[in-house]
Amino acid sequence: MSNADFEKILNTSDEWIVTRTGMKERRYAPPEMASSDLATRAARHALERAGLEPADIDCFIVATVTPDYHFPATACIVASNLGVVGKAAFDIEIACSGFIYELPMAASFVRAGVFRRVMIIGVETLSRILNMEDRSTAILFGDGAGAAIVERVEASRDGFLSSELGADGNAPEMLYLPAGGSREPLTQTGIADKRDKVHMAGREVFKYAVTKMVETSLQVLERAHLTTDDVTWMIPHQANLRIMEAAAKRLNIPRERIVVNIEKYGNTSSASIPIALSETIEAGVLRKGDIILFTGFGGGLSWGSVAWRWDA
Numbered sequence: 001m002s003n004a005d006f007e008k009i010l011n012t013s014d015e016w017i018v019t020r021t022g023m024k025e026r027r028y029a030p031p032e033m034a035s036s037d038l039a040t041r042a043a044r045h046a047l048e049r050a051g052l053e054p055a056d057i058d059c060f061i062v063a064t065v066t067p068d069y070h071f072p073a074t075a076c077i078v079a080s081n082l083g084v085v086g087k088a089a090f091d092i093e094i095a096c097s098g099f100i101y102e103l104p105m106a107a108s109f110v111r112a113g114v115f116r117r118v119m120i121i122g123v124e125t126l127s128r129i130l131n132m133e134d135r136s137t138a139i140l141f142g143d144g145a146g147a148a149i150v151e152r153v154e155a156s157r158d159g160f161l162s163s164e165l166g167a168d169g170n171a172p173e174m175l176y177l178p179a180g181g182s183r184e185p186l187t188q189t190g191i192a193d194k195r196d197k198v199h200m201a202g203r204e205v206f207k208y209a210v211t212k213m214v215e216t217s218l219q220v221l222e223r224a225h226l227t228t229d230d231v232t233w234m235i236p237h238q239a240n241l242r243i244m245e246a247a248a249k250r251l252n253i254p255r256e257r258i259v260v261n262i263e264k265y266g267n268t269s270s271a272s273i274p275i276a277l278s279e280t281i282e283a284g285v286l287r288k289g290d291i292i293l294f295t296g297f298g299g300g301l302s303w304g305s306v307a308w309r310w311d312a
């Protein structure tokens, strides 16, 4: 879905979208594909790259706000699609911060000896919950999936350095899907009023995002005895190019060290960071020992940062 496609259906322009967000295109899954289908593809890709079989994974975690069903967990379906039955599988729902929350969760599981390998997936089919008549949200989001495998290694090779996660539920309506849950079950009127679609106070979320990304980035680096000069790659949640650039500027991280692919995918929520990580690997620029700063924010509101030493 290109900016030109939106010009045909909304009072918007390529110029507005590019200058305000950095986005040019997003991908929408075809109607027959659900989140579990996208997630399964990403999972297969990750397994292939790691030289592992589905049976080598002990736990599957899916972060999503667009699960196949309210329940059961999309992770159960993904595991089954991969031919795995009997291993742990569950979803987490913390909006765009999903992958940022999954990383320390998976690292803690493997460190504690609960699991040997954990597959963490971020997946969204946000096209299903967009109000295509609302220009302030419709143009922002896209569909996608990314997956990573976190494996137990000896302490000297442990890549997880530090994390800081947070949330503030005082104003959930800043970014939410009003109807379809226990507070507001879905009705015909709710559907007519688009209460089953994304609602967002964009400007407020923007300010919060920059502040929290900067704050938690500094916290995790300090905790890992690092400074922003040590960061080889900053992989931020891809919500808005201006947000990423503002955060990087305050952190004094040069533009060429920020991984940006927002122009191709828009905001894919919990999928954006693993997709960006995957493309960084594919580009062949990641080196053993590189320090990656993952940082993001989203509905909740929620936020977090993770410092990771690459060891592959």
Ligand code: UT7
Binding pocket: 011, 012, 013, 016, 017, 020, 021, 096, 135, 136, 137, 139, 175, 200, 202, 203, 204, 205, 206, 209, 239, 240, 267, 269, 297, 298, 299
């Ligand atoms: O993953 C977390 C999810 N959320 C976010 O990351 C959202 C963070 N927020 C943002 O990225 C930005 O706030 C937006 C991109 C959503 C909006 O950019 P902005 O610079 O904050 O614009 P604004 O909301 O202050 O709106 C400025 C104007 C308004 O018109 P008026 O009231 O000044 O006449 C909007 O109606 O831009 C208008 N506008 C548009 N115009 C053309 C809003 N959307 C569009 C559009 N095309 N698509």
